[in-house]
Amino acid sequence: MTHPHPDFPAEEARLGSTVQAMIRRIQILEDRERHGGADEHTSLVMADDAEERAAVLSPHVHSPYFGRMTVRIRGKERTLYIGKHAFGNPRYGVTSWRSDVGGLFYTDQLQWQAAGNTGTVLHKRQLDVQNKRLLDITDLYTGENKGEQAQQEGNAGGAGRRKVLLKRLSEHATAGMRDVVETLQPAQYDAMTADPARFQIVQGSAGAGKTTVGFHRLAWLCGPDRPEQVRARPEGILALMPNDILAAYASRVLPGLELQGVTVTTPEKWMLSFLGLEKMQVTDRTLTLLLADQNNERRASAWKKAKALGRASIYDLIREHVRQELWARLHKVAEPSFDVPGRGSTGPIPRADLWELIEHALSQPGATERFRASLEEAIRRRTNATDTDLKVLDKEIGKVVTTLFGRMLPVSETRRLLGSEALLERAKVAEPLRRILLSDPLAAIPLPKGSSVDVTELPAILALRCILHGLGERWDHILLDEAQDFQPLLYRLLAQATRPGQLTALGDLSQGLAGYKGPANWEEVQQALGRDSAPAALGSASVSFLPMTYRSTAPISEASARIAATYSKVIHSEHIGREGDPVQFLEGELGTVAGHVQALQDAGYQNIALVTRRTIDAQRLPDALAPFDLDVQPITEPQHRYKGGLVSIPVQYAKGLEFDGCVVMDADPQSYDPGTEYDSRLLYVAASRGLHHLAFYSGAGFHPLVQG
Numbered sequence: 252m253t254h255p256h257p258d259f260p261a262e263e264a265r266l267g268s269t270v271q272a273m274i275r276r277i278q279i280l281e282d283r284e285r286h287g288g289a290d291e292h293t294s295l296v297m298a299d300d301a302e303e304r305a306a307v308l309s310p311h312v313h314s315p316y317f318g319r320m321t322v323r324i325r326g327k328e329r330t331l332y333i334g335k336h337a338f339g340n341p342r343y344g345v346t347s348w349r350s351d352v353g354g355l356f357y358t359d360q361l362q363w364q365a366a367g368n369t370g371t372v373l374h375k376r377q378l379d380v381q382n383k384r385l386l387d388i389t390d391l392y393t394g395e396n397k398g399e400q401a402q403q404e405g406n407a408g409g410a411g412r413r414k415v416l417l418k419r420l421s422e423h424a425t426a427g428m429r430d431v432v433e434t435l436q437p438a439q440y441d442a443m444t445a446d447p448a449r450f451q452i453v454q455g456s457a458g459a460g461k462t463t464v465g466f467h468r469l470a471w472l473c474g475p476d477r478p479e480q481v482r483a484r485p486e487g488i489l490a491l492m493p494n495d496i497l498a499a500y501a502s503r504v505l506p507g508l509e510l511q512g513v514t515v516t517t518p519e520k521w522m523l524s525f526l527g528l529e530k531m532q533v534t535d536r537t538l539t540l541l542l543a544d545q546n547n548e549r550r551a552s553a554w555k556k557a558k559a560l561g562r563a564s565i566y567d568l569i570r571e572h573v574r575q576e577l578w579a580r581l582h583k584v585a586e587p588s589f590d591v592p593g594r595g596s597t598g599p600i601p602r603a604d605l606w607e608l609i610e611h612a613l614s615q616p617g618a619t620e621r622f623r624a625s626l627e628e629a630i631r632r633r634t635n636a637t638d639t640d641l642k643v644l645d646k647e648i649g650k651v652v653t654t655l656f657g658r659m660l661p662v663s664e665t666r667r668l669l670g671s672e673a674l675l676e677r678a679k680v681a682e683p684l685r686r687i688l689l690s691d692p693l694a695a696i697p698l699p700k701g702s703s704v705d706v707t708e709l710p711a712i713l714a715l716r717c718i719l720h721g722l723g724e725r726w727d728h729i730l731l732d733e734a735q736d737f738q739p740l741l742y743r744l745l746a747q748a749t750r751p752g753q754l755t756a757l758g759d760l761s762q763g764l765a766g767y768k769g770p771a772n773w774e775e776v777q778q779a780l781g782r783d784s785a786p787a788a789l790g791s792a793s794v795s796f797l798p799m800t801y802r803s804t805a806p807i808s809e810a811s812a813r814i815a816a817t818y819s820k821v822i823h824s825e826h827i828g829r830e831g832d833p834v835q836f837l838e839g840e841l842g843t844v845a846g847h848v849q850a851l852q853d854a855g856y857q858n859i860a861l862v863t864r865r866t867i868d869a870q871r872l873p874d875a876l877a878p879f880d881l882d883v884q885p886i887t888e889p890q891h892r893y894k895g896g897l898v899s900i901p902v903q904y905a906k907g908l909e910f911d912g913c914v915v916m917d918a919d920p921q922s923y924d925p926g927t928e929y930d931s932r933l934l935y936v937a938a939s940r941g942l943h944h945l946a947f948y949s950g951a952g953f954h955p956l957v958q959g
């Protein structure tokens with residue numbers, strides 16, 4: 252095939268040499284694995300190491316790099332090839348995308364400083380390499396007209412970048428999240444690399460690449476170029492996804508980003524595991540009430556109560572309760588005295604001294620252990636006891652600690668506090684908060700059989716545990732997806748569970764489905780994150796905005812943006828302007844949907860979702876469509892996994908997922924109440940799931956928001 256780019260033959264030859272060099276390297280490593288070192292131990296260590304390095308390198312042979320940059324450093328021109336994995340061969344080396352210099356490939360920046368030298372980017376080129384073959388060359392920046400650099404390079408505005416991106420976006424959906432290392436856009440790169448020492452919030456509309464950018468940020472934070480104090484280890488990272496379906500979907504991106512070992516779970520599971528309550532059922536009775544109860548007053552008070560329970564200041568309230576409880580207990584017990592064999596006695600330790608220790612212990616998480624440590628210190632000071640002496644007193648010290656701090660189990664103690672006017676008053680909770688906390692708007696919503704805990708009370712329960720026992724070893728970094736749906740109180744706890752500044756929250760205020768839990772705005776989150784940090788300025792978060800959405804074609808993006816515009820105050824982002832099928836409207840019997848799906852499948856779309864408003868409808872669809880010879884997999888339980896193909900899925904589980912084609916079932920005012928903002932939000936989530944194709948189906952007239 253002849254190619255118009257004059258450098259094609261040279262690049263092809265260079266690719267061939269790099270591939271050969273990589274293959275040789277893998278062979279050498281594999282040989283080393285077989286022919287070991289001088290002794291058995293060295294052989295084993297070397298073999299393990301070589302095997303691992305060969306295994307890491309192997310997947311990259313098919314596409315060793317995707318970009319090339321010419322840079323001038325100290326007057327000398329150098330050509331760098333940028334790939335997903337650094338390859339250190341002196342002649343055919345590849346620079347990692349995660350390195351500082353590799354990062355220049357993504358930004359508009361042409362000058363940089365490193366080790367006292369200033370470098371200049373002279374040329375940038377994208378190389379489409381697949382299966383060891385060079386398919387295309389696109390020059391992104393040629394340096395010919397520096398005045399037009401911004402036009403060449405700005406926000407996906409650069410024609411080269413845009414061409415490569417559109418090609419990538421027109422590919423078919425997969426059953427898992429993909430990495431976009433080759434086509435990260437400048438604004439995404441900026442959000443990904445935002446100050447690694449500060450909490451970060453990334454706001455962007457559906458399809459802006461928030462989740463994608465978040466996972467790339469994790470890879471970047473683990474990169475060897477990051478300073479040690481902010482560098483993360485994959486096994487030190489906690490990624491919190493809103494449900495198990497999305498957790499499994501997102502986890503598929505981990506190996507490609509060299510992030511094996513990251514813990515991916517849901518916030519609820521993380522909280523329950525801390526509390527040792529993994530078996531407990533989790534309810535969301537507020538949501539049940541909001542969806543089912545027609546009484547506006549009850550709905551309003553359920554909303555208020557859930558909001559109140561999720562306030563960041565609940566932490567202070569619980570701490571004050573613990574403090575009051577300890578004060579009361581302290582005055583019920585005798586002043587303890589410790590006899591240290593061979594060293595004498597402490598004599599009764601005055602209550603006032605013990606209270607000072609308690610106050611000090613409560614100033615940070617893990618008061619119980621902190622109190623014990625300072626009590627031991629007090630004994631040491633009074634008797635000159637050594638560590639060995641203290642061991643003898645282990646039980647006695649333990650008894651004092653338990654008398655004061657024991658019998659405060661997180662679930663029962665939190666519920667005891669939140670259900671008692673006297674205790675709330677003692678904890679200095681003023682009106683109207685006291686009344687709201689004591690109200691029981693959910694009384695009519697049945698509780699499941701067996702023990703259960705509600706999502707709205709979980710953070711408060713964890714706060715008690717945190718105050719008394721801390722949250723364990725801090726994570727290197729925490730990622731929180733769909734961050735608009737979680738309580739400010741949870742943020743406050745997460746800030747204590749991770750290293751200072753090490754949390755990235757990804758969210759879209761217009762997709763918030765849980766306003767009764769989520770923050771009203773990002774300032775509330777910033778405040779929650781900054782509360783326990785010293786200095787507070789470092790603890791508060793920066794917010795980055797992703798200005799462009801990528802997932803869907805122009806007709807789909809416009810249809811979904813129209814829905815969001817009716818309730819969202821967030822400024823809407825632009826879409827990338829990818830052409831595609833017009834949005835379709837399907838009416839009549841279910842057979843219409845079946846025919847439409849078959850046509851989509853015939854057109855080559857494999858991953859198709861029928862998104863329903865209610866779970867029960869998603870459960871029924873497979874049987875209803877079976878007579879039309881359609882094999883529909885239902886995804887209606889959190890433990891179900893999305894494996895691709897044709898699925899029926901309720902909208903709350905479709906959030907965060909994407910499909911080649913999406914049919915929004917029952918897009919009518921009976922299913923999505925036009926007077927309820929929550930329903931408009933659901934409709935937006937449903938309408939924004941398709942990459943290439945969107946259809947609305949209704950058997951009985953369309954919803955006003957979907958009609959063009």
Ligand SMILES: Nc1ncnc2c1ncn2[C@@H]1O[C@H](COP(=O)(O)OP(=O)(O)OP(=O)(O)O)[C@@H](O)[C@H]1O
Nearest residue numbers: 431434435436457458459460461462463801802907
């Ligand atoms: N730079 C990029 N290059 C190629 N594809 C991209 C890029 N950025 C985003 N995408 C694609 O856009 C789609 C949406 O990305 P992602 O799911 O991360 O968005 P999101 O903002 O988290 O969306 P949602 O709010 O709906 O969950 C994905 O298919 C992703 O691969």
